[in-house]
């Protein structure tokens with residue numbers, strides 16, 4: 001990980017504290033997962049290095065999709081530019097501005113959910129901060145991890161940044177319209193993914209030409225259908241399993257097994 005946020009650097013954050021941060025994040029991610037399940041929405045954590053084409057492929061997704069109801073959260077250190085681009089493309093979106101943090105965490109996502117209704121959606125994209133390392137370490141409660149890897153980055157990135165690809169359910173090989181101008185070896189990237197991913201799966205796409213976007217949409221629809229067959233309640237309410245349900249703007253003024261963060265209710 002990196003020294004930008006101190007994550008994984010025992011000189012900045014002692015290992016014991018790092019462990020506590022991650023286990024706290026895991027509990028919050030589980031809470032987010034309950035929100036996503038209650039809404040019946042497929043949450044997709046879209047990761048990749050800066051400029052890999054994450055926002056562009058979502059814009060292209062909006063142009064090509066037929067019938068899937070989409071929304072997005074867009075993480076960025078300093079601007080709301082990606083959220084504005086997605087809104088302009090027709091995807092309701094909210095920005096998460098992380099300040100100096102090089103990744104999203106479950107608390108930031110939970111906070112943003114108060115500003116973006118998710119009941120009735122099919123897919124919620126969570127565009128992570130551009131970074132090929134840290135985002136893979138923080139569970140957000142998503143059902144699927146997708147990594148955008150552009151053809152300009154080189155075939156060896158799955159071998160050099162293994163954590164990201166170890167956790168990936170799908171790699172979108174982006175900007176394939178540029179292949180004629182590059183010495184990029186498709187067989188080499190497939191070989192690297194076969195080594196790095198437990199279940200290798202890659203779809204080659206171009207946001208510019210729209211190539212591969214239908215295959216990507218089919219992948220999303222199939223993952224979304226799996227949720228439905230798992231029979232999640234889809235009334236937009238959060239079933240906490242302790243005898244009552246919350247609406248989307250749920251009131252947490254009661255005892256939970258683990259109390260919410262004190263600032264939880266301030267964001268309603």
Ligand SMILES: Nc1nc2c(ncn2[C@@H]2O[C@H](COP(=O)(O)OP(=O)(O)OP(=O)(O)O)[C@@H](O)[C@H]2O)c(=O)[nH]1
Pocket residue numbers: 048049050051052053054055056057082129130131174175176177178205206207208209
């Ligand atoms: N030729 C070509 N260029 C692309 C394609 N997709 C994205 N780009 C270009 O790549 C650059 C970065 O694209 P973005 O969509 O902003 O990338 P990103 O991964 O969202 O970037 P960050 O959010 O800053 O990490 C832009 O200049 C895009 O125009 C593509 O399919 N083909």
Ligand SMILES: [Zn+2]
Pocket residue numbers: 001002003004005006007102103134
């Ligand atoms: Zn980091």
Ligand SMILES: [Zn+2]
Pocket residue numbers: 031035110
């Ligand atoms: Zn909540």
Ligand SMILES: [Zn+2]
Pocket residue numbers: 054055056082127
């Ligand atoms: Zn982006």
